[in-house]
Amino acid sequence: MSRTLCALLAVLLLASCGGSKAPPSNLNDACSIAKQRPDYMKAFKATERRWGVPVHVQMATIYQESKYRHDARTPHKYVLGVIPMGRQSSAYGFSQALDGTWEQYQKETGKRRAKRDRIRDASDFVGWYMNKSWEKNGIPPSDTRNQYLAYHEGHAGYARGTYRGKSWLLRVADDVDARAERYRQQLAFCGY
Numbered sequence: 001m002s003r004t005l006c007a008l009l010a011v012l013l014l015a016s017c018g019g020s021k022a023p024p025s026n027l028n029d030a031c032s033i034a035k036q037r038p039d040y041m042k043a044f045k046a047t048e049r050r051w052g053v054p055v056h057v058q059m060a061t062i063y064q065e066s067k068y069r070h071d072a073r074t075p076h077k078y079v080l081g082v083i084p085m086g087r088q089s090s091a092y093g094f095s096q097a098l099d100g101t102w103e104q105y106q107k108e109t110g111k112r113r114a115k116r117d118r119i120r121d122a123s124d125f126v127g128w129y130m131n132k133s134w135e136k137n138g139i140p141p142s143d144t145r146n147q148y149l150a151y152h153e154g155h156a157g158y159a160r161g162t163y164r165g166k167s168w169l170l171r172v173a174d175d176v177d178a179r180a181e182r183y184r185q186q187l188a189f190c191g192y
Contacts, residue, residue: 023068030059030183031190033068041192043120051127052134053141056187058126060144060180061151064172065096070117072096094122097129105129126151133158145177 024040026032034041044055066072073092090099093116097105105125106112114121133139133150137158141147150158152169163169 021070027063027068028182030056030186031192033059034187034190034192037119040119040123043123046120047123047127050124051131051141053127053130053147054180054184055192056180056184057130057142057144057147058123059183060176061126061130061148062094062122063179064148064176065091066094068094070094070119093117094119095125097122097125101129144180145173148173148176 024033024036041055044058047053047058048055062068070093072094091097092099095116097116102114102116102125105128106114109124109128111121111124114124116122116125129151130139130141130147133147133155134141136155137146137150139146139150139158146158149163149169152173153162157163163173
C-alpha cells in the first residue's frame with residue numbers, strides 16, 4: 001500500500017472513533033439516552049458524586065437548555081427583522097452556560113481546559129452551579145424546579161424573586177421538574 005493511502009486510512013479510522021455528535025434519538029426516555037450514550041451516564045454519575053446533584057436533575061436541565069445538542073446557541077438578534085446583529089446571549093453548548101459564568105466555573109474548579117460542548121464538562125458545570133444555588137439560596141440539589149429557576153435567573157435574580165413575574169418561566173420550570181421525575185422513574189426501572 002502506498003504511504004498516502006495508509007495515511008488516508010489512518011485519518012479515516014481516527015475520525016470514525018470520534019463518536020457521534022448528534023443528540024440521542026429518544027430524548028423522552030432516560031433509559032434510551034443511557035443505552036445510546038453510556039459516556040453521558042458516566043459523566044452524570046461523576047457529577048452526582050462530586051456535587052450531589054442527582055442524575056435525573058442534570059438530565060432534565062440539559063434537555064431543557066440544549067435538547068442534548070453539543071453546539072446549541074441562542075438565536076440571532078435582527079435589526080429591521082433581516083439584518084443579523086449577533087446572538088441574544090453568549091450561552092453555548094449542552095448547558096447553555098454564559099461566557100462569564102463558564103469562566104468563573106473554570107477558575108473556581110481549576111478546569112481551564114473544560115469545554116461547553118463536552119458532556120462531562122457541561123455536566124460538571126451544572127453540578128457546580130446547582131451546588132452554588134444550594135450554598136447561596138438554600139435550594140436542595142434534588143429540588144429540580146427551584147434549581148432550574150436559579151439556573152435560569154442567576155443566583156442574585158433568584159434571591160430577588162425575578163422569576164415570580166414570568167409566568168412562562170414558571171411553566172418551563174414545572175416542565176423541567178416533571179421531566180426530571182419521569183427520568184428518575186425510568187432510570188430506576190432500567191437499573192441506572
